[in-house]
Amino acid sequence: MSAPEISPFPLVELQAVSNAHNEWVALTFDVSPDAGDAFQATLTLLKTPDVFAALAPMECILPVPNPQLLEQSQLATLPASRILLRVPAGACADVAVQKKLAGLAEAGYRIIVDGVADGSAATMCSARALMVDAALTLPPVLALVAQPGPHLATGMGSEERIAECAKAGFSWFAGDFAYHPSAGSTGGDGTSRKRLLALLGLLARDADSRELEVLLKQDPALSYHLLKLVNSAAFALSSPIHSFGQAINVLGRRQLQRWLQLLLYARQQDDGLANPLLPLAAVRASMMEVLAKGQGWDRDRQDMAFVAGVFSLLDKLLAMPMTEIVAALSLDLDVVMALLDRSGPLGGLLTLVERQDGAALEQAGITRQAYWEAQLQAYHWAIQVSRNI
Template structure:
C-alpha cells in the first residue's frame, strides 16, 4: 500500500512584531480559515527543515486555538527560547487549562494571553505577557504592571499610536503603521525627494561609478549608511573603507545597486528609530527574486523582479503618487507596468507576494512548498539586511 499523500502546506502570512525602535523582534503566524486548526498548521510549517535558523533571532508567536488539547508531544523539537504560545483569555478560564499551560511554562515555553485576564489568571497559567488590540483603547494599568512582559499592542495604524502605547507600558507592536510614515519625516522634504529620485534614476540607467559618487557626496545621511554597511560584519573586511569609490569597488555594480535601493529606506536621523519600511521592502524584493528564479526566469528578469519588489513601497516612503515616482526614473516598461498597474508577469508576481492565495499560486505554477521556502529565504535576508543597515 502506498503512503498517503500529504496535504499541501498551508499558506501563512508572517506578520512582523517590532520594538519601539522599529526593530523586528518576533513574527506572528496568520493563517486563513482553510488551514483548519491554526496551531497544527503552524506546527507543520515550523517543523520543516531549518526554519528557526532562517528566522533567527526572532521569536515565533504561535496561536493556540485549543489549549486544553495541547500536549508536550506537540511541542517536541521546538526550541522553548524561540517560541511564544498565544492563548485567548477566554480559554484560560478553566482551571484544568490553567494547570496545563503552567506545565508548559515550567518547561520553558513563554505564554502570551490574548486579552486582559482577571486577576490571578495570568499567574496561574504562568503567563508573563499580554497581547491586545490597542488601536482605540488601552488596558487597565494594573494589567500590564502585573506581568513582566513584553506586552504586545496590535492594530497599530500610526507611529503616534505606537508612542501612546509605549508610554502605557507596551514594548512590542504590530500593525500596518509602517505603511503610514510621518508626513513631516526627514525623507519627505523636497530637496531629499529630488536627490532620492535622481539617485534612483542613475541606478536605473546603470550610470557609471563617478556619477553615483558625486550624488552620494551631496547626501550625507545616505553616504553615512553606505559606508556603515560596507564596514559592517556582513562584509568582514580586513581594513575599513573610508571612501565612496572604495565602497563601490568592494560591493560591485550589481550589489551596489541592490544595497543602495534598500538604503533609500534607511534615511533617518542618526539617533532615530529605524525606518519600518526597510525590512518590508527587503522581504518583497527577495521574494520576488526567489520566485522569479523558481519560475525559470533568466538573471536579468530576476533582477527586474527584485527592483519591482523594492520599489513597490517607494510611494509610501516618499509620500507621493507612484506615477510621479516612476515618471522620474528610467525603468523598463515591464517594471513600470508592474508598479503602476500590477499587470504583466512582474505585476502578477508582485500581486502574489502582496496577497498570496492558493488559486494565484496554482495559476503561477508555484507549489505551496516553494512559496514557503521563498518566504523563509526572503525573511532571512530581510533580517540580515535590517541588522547591517
C-alpha cells in the same frame, strides 16, 4: 470509512513585531483558515530545515487556539527560548488549561495571552505577557502590570498610536504603521526628494559610478550608511573601506545597485528611529527575486523582479504618487506596469507577495511550499539587512 481529507500545505502570514525603536524583535504566525488546526499547521512550517536559524534572532509567536489539546511532546523540537505560545484569553478560565499551561511554563515555555483574561486567569496560566488589539482602546492598567511582559499591542496604524501604547505599558508593537508614516519620517523636503529620485534614475539606467559618487557626496547620510554597510560583519573585510570607489570594488556593480536601492529606506527619520519600511522593502525585493527564479526566469528578469519589489514602497517613503516617481525614472516597461497597476507578469508576482492567495498561487504554478520557502528566505535576508545597516 473514507480517508480523512488532507489539509493543503499551510499558507502563513508572518507579521513583524517591533520594539519602540522600530527594530524587529519577533514574528507572529497567522496561518490560513483552510490549514486546519492552526498549531499543527504551524508545526508543519517549522519542520523546514534550519528554519530557526533563518529567522534568528527573532522570537516566534505561535497560535495555540486549543490549549487544552496541547501536549509537551508536540513542543519537543522547538527551542523554548525562541517560542511564545499564543493562547486565547477565553480559554484561560478553564482550570484544566491553567494547570496544563502552568506545567509548560515550568518546563521553560512562555505563554502570551491573546486578549484580556478575566480576573487572575492569565496569572493562573503562568502567562508572561498579553497580546492586545489596542488600535482604538487600551486594556485596564492592572491587566498589564499583572504580568512581566513584554506586552504586545497590535493594530498599530501610526507611530503616534505606538507612543500612546508605550506610555500605557506596551513595549512590543505590530500593525500597518509602516505604511502610514508621519510627516517627519518621509522623504524630507523637495530638494531631498529630487536628489533621491535623481539617484534612483542613475541606478535604473546603470549610470557610471562617477555620476553616482557626485550625488552621494550631496547626501552624507546615504554615504554614511553605504560605508557602514560595507564595513559591517556581513562582509568580514580584513581592512576598512573609506571611499565610495572602494565600496564599488567590494560590492560589484550589481550588488551596489541593490544595496543602494535598499539604503534609500535607511535614511534616519526626524525622530532618529529606524525607518520601518526598510525591512518590508527587503522582504518584497527578496521574495520577488526568489519566486522569479522559481518560475525559471533568467537573471535579468530576476533583477527586474527585485527592483519591482524594492521600489513598490517608494510612494510611502517619498510621500509622492507612484505615477510621479515612475515618470522620473527610466524603468523597464514591465516594472512600470507592475508598480502602477500590478499588471503583467511582474505585477502578478508582486500581488502574490503583497497578499497571499492560494488560488492565484495555483494559477501561477507556484506550490504553497515553494511560497513558504520564498517567504523564509526573504525574511532571513530582511533580518540580516536590518542588522547590518
